[in-house]
Amino acid sequence: MDRHEVIKEIVTGSGGKIVLLVMDGLGDLPNDGKTPLMKAKTPNMDSLAEKSELGQTIPVLYGITPGSGPGHLALFGYDPIKYQIGRGILEALGIGIEVGKDDMVARGNFATIKDGVIVDRRAGRPPTEESARIVEILKNNIKEIDGVKIEFYPGKEHRFVVKFTAEWLDDAISDADPQKEGKPMEWAKALKPGAEKTAEVVNKLIRKIGEILKDNPKINWALLRGFSKYPKLPQFPEVYKVRAGAIATYPMYRGIAKLVGMEVLQTGDTIEDELETLKSHWNDYDFFYFHVKKTDSYGEDGKFNEKVHVIEETDAIIPEILNLGPDVLVITGDHSTPCLMKSHSWHPVPFLIHSKFVRKGLSKEFNEFECARGTLGTFYALDAMTLMLAHAGRLEKFGA
């Protein structure tokens, strides 16, 4: 029996309000004995830890480093191995593109090609405006290939997105990208019978782009990858019977939230903006997904002190969140991003849950080591949703 079927049988549709605060890439490794979470002055999280249960989550499987997609899906209660989402979709959602059932999207890179060899996969990282100008040129010159409607969307720097629209498209095709520089162009190939025609359209499109851009010194080629149609995911409000609002500053996370059926709320660029959004929509939703991006960004850059600072900044809003009176507050991450590694990692993620119904009193601090020894133990992030719903009084007894 599928996990969602079990939940649907026992979920009540009434109960307390839940705030899921996700500090992206929160987990880390000790540097001189302390992780950023240990180093940060977090009086509010620490005092909350005393009144909460701690544990640590495994995002996908032991040893598996998740991308943002799988990391978040797991936290939202979707098995990240069962529900695999193409990068094209995530990128498209990330820049706010509408994707429907006849659409296929792909991530694009402007690149530099010379004598058939990809010499720069990012065309020297052009400024975003320059890249947007090129996208305009492509838009004006390419509208359709073999009956497939083609649309271009600008992204940051060398990035852009292509949307293909036709009923018969099949996204089981390989990346049109050699992945490494100094290698000849790699063309899209069908990975399953039936996808040949889609691969052909993609390759024709790339040749046409090359033709149009051939006189440019740097941006004279395009690589396309992560071809994906819109995935049909069970919808959050239907499975969990909650009105769910998402507060996130980055398009990618807004996109994932939309994919699972949350309502994505307008917000600003800072944590304070996000807090204001939470306050102003407090009465509209039962479940809030509140995303803090910069912990991950600084982890990826290896900036330990900056990561510490974002944690402190987030700590500062905890009292205001508590003042709103959530029945359940969870503070966690979608994965670890150790500064030492400058990348996502497989390490377990600190998890704190606060409600009236907790085995509190074991820990006095919120950090990786306390969480490793917490009352919740080590568990799969996939289990976080039922735990939150339970603490909110939203699940009935299973079986008589």
Place this chain on the structure above:
Amino acid sequence: MDRHEVIKEIVTGSGGKIVLLVMDGLGDLPNDGKTPLMKAKTPNMDSLAEKSELGQTIPVLYGITPGSGPGHLALFGYDPIKYQIGRGILEALGIGIEVGKDDMVARGNFATIKDGVIVDRRAGRPPTEESARIVEILKNNIKEIDGVKIEFYPGKEHRFVVKFTAEWLDDAISDADPQKEGKPMEWAKALKPGAEKTAEVVNKLIRKIGEILKDNPKINWALLRGFSKYPKLPQFPEVYKVRAGAIATYPMYRGIAKLVGMEVLQTGDTIEDELETLKSHWNDYDFFYFHVKKTDSYGEDGKFNEKVHVIEETDAIIPEILNLGPDVLVITGDHSTPCLMKSHSWHPVPFLIHSKFVRKGLSKEFNEFECARGTLGTFYALDAMTLMLAHAGRLEKFGA
């Protein structure tokens, strides 16, 4: 989606070197408050514990006591419930018999039969030499039945192994063994259509053995069980993209390593011999499985002090292993063998992983209790392989 499919998608085929040191039956129970691992003077493992992550593994499922086969398969990342290996094969591998694709093997017991009733399933536990003499007689008298080549191999006391060779053999047949004494002989039966002919050959063989031995007072019958052909397991170098070398002194473990596609290295009888083998092959492999047998043997014999001594002996080689510069060193067991129980047990197994990317500093000792509270938590032994590959930088991110 199968675990191995997920791994194949993200494994890189390059990265660091891994040493998996398996102290067989390592886990134990406290005796006057201390387990052998706590009692042993292990300065090297303790100092390593400070710089490593600890946890404890569940070999198969909570409460399930694994044999050597399942215990090792799990550590090698093969679900021990999905991949069940016949006892015949393990017994055959254990005494160094070559088994190929047309071979089927079975474990044999010499037994005593009287008026069609099995009165002693072990024929009074004859001395090994006596049993070997009987095997010689059978060898000389039976070479073939209905076109199936028959070979006998002596084992310890009442045990022996039969190898059947023919293209068409089907191992889906029941044991030719009533399992209990005082019961009439139970004959092999086909468990699936197509296996009838194989069952018939087995039963003819047993009648023939009975005929040859009928005048012996004790050893006058044979029971055969655990019929198994050579199992096709996904191969280690293919799934994990590592060159894997196995260092083990006992045939059983060499056999299991071979089964999963490791190269089994020639070595001597002692831990020091094994260390020399590791050193001399250091540049030939990415992954070393290094097996220490005697922790289990002394556990099985209930010899607490001797088990302590083997642990100390193993501790002494840790600096030499570290000097080789492995990127990842794991110290663990395949299961627990508590001296108190004189047998394998279901108890979780201490696990230590050392690499550059660990949440170190929580524990100062390597033992069952520290491992139970370690940063890795309690996890399935099945997860150990991905964890090792991740720490060696051999896995890419899963999803975008």
